[in-house]
Amino acid sequence: MTRPRLLLGCVALCLLLLFLLASAPAHLVVRALVGTPVVADGLGGTLWQGRASRVRVATDAGVLHLGAVTWSLRPLSLLALAPTLRFSARWGTQQVAGEATWRGANEVLLNGVEARFDASLLRHLAPVALTGTLGAQIDTLHLRDTVPLEAVARFTWQQAGWDSPQGLLPLGSYAVDVRGAAPAPLTGTIVTLAGPLRAEGELQLQQRDYSIAIMLTHDGAWDPLLQEALALLARPVAEGYDLRLSGSLPGPDR
Template sequence: MWDTLSKFIPPLRWVLLLLVLTLVFAITQIPASWAAYFMTQGNTLALSGVTGTAWSGQARMSSIEIDNQHYSLGELQWQLKPLTLLSLRPCADVDARLEAQQIEGRACAGLNGRLTVTDASIDAPASLVQAGVPVPVQGQLSANLQTLSMKGQSLSELRGNLSWTNARVQVEGTWATLGSFAAEATYDPEADALVADVFDLDGPIDLDAEVRLPLAGGIFVEGELELTGAFSDQIQARDWLPMVLDHQSGNRYKVDLQF
């Protein structure tokens, strides 16, 4: 029996190779608009000015809406991973750029409207999140996402880390330099909120806090911080900070804020 089967193995390899080559050829001929249609079904990803092919294409402008908040992604390019089509969950390596903003990673689209992004890096100015912050901010945001998953318009999973370097805030018309900070972030499905453990990297503020951002709105911060003496004098912290935070001792304060 083995002798009989062995006669068919070489032809079978050639048949499989022919099928793969046919699939690759077909993908290279399919217009990018078909791929764009499939990628935007059942979710809030929007693409316009689409050119190229399903295998390798680009959109002149792209955007995404997460829990009613609109985010522009800029020009988007993708390179399809053809074998992922066999699982009906196509994946592509994507690169989106908009002025000082850059996003790179792998995006996978499911038939159930789920959009998953893995191994992604994001660099953007802090002004990107200005709408959710009560004071003007400056600096550079950098994020590394292990995974981000959306189903329809709702976030369903998030794991990653974030840094804010050269952080500055404006208070009463004066800019204060805060240093640099980092955070380990996850999504809490029970509370429907982003949760981040935030800590300082350098600068005049020693910070250890938990930040919760319910997707329904609001910011909750709880933890502790300590200022250097020079920075405390610069911003005249002793005159006003005890009215906002719980003064512990010296330049140390307990943080319990809600915006």
């Protein structure tokens, strides 16, 4: 067989595989999710362009609902061996949309991601009753084995509040601008957008090791209950409270 005919045959085979993928039913996703904490119901469409009426993720703190999910696969990304999906998910006022590219079994690149969640989701990380809206605008986030290697993103907490035992205590609105690329540490600048409780500081992430340094001040009189709660985590200083935390993020096997 001549080289041109061999090349033509390879191209035809690739096109056939792409056609088979495009026409494969979306319910095949269920098989791929076996053994994972993700459950999808009401699947429709194809693997190429599909939808699920409800998606849930089991976590240590309970079930995280993603709601209705749609996706579309960029066909040419398969030829580059880097499958790229455009996705969106909505659950009430909670929503997330963006693009994900897989560069291997443990490596993913997120681009153009916009997300909005209720702050009550923080209970999946810590047993604290918090209110407000969490937001994310991710220009790019490169992850390998869940470790961020590169990031350009802004995370916000709008109209933050603490649902204390004595009632709702308004805190303010805050933002963290994250920049950086490995091997240098990723750095996040913490700023206050509005509100009586002001937070200014920085966070750093080197591989899985993180450090947080925040100065907390108040425009008016401190609420005694808030002071009591902060005293458990932060050091009282003349200006307010000096919060410093450090540790390591859990690995994929934890």
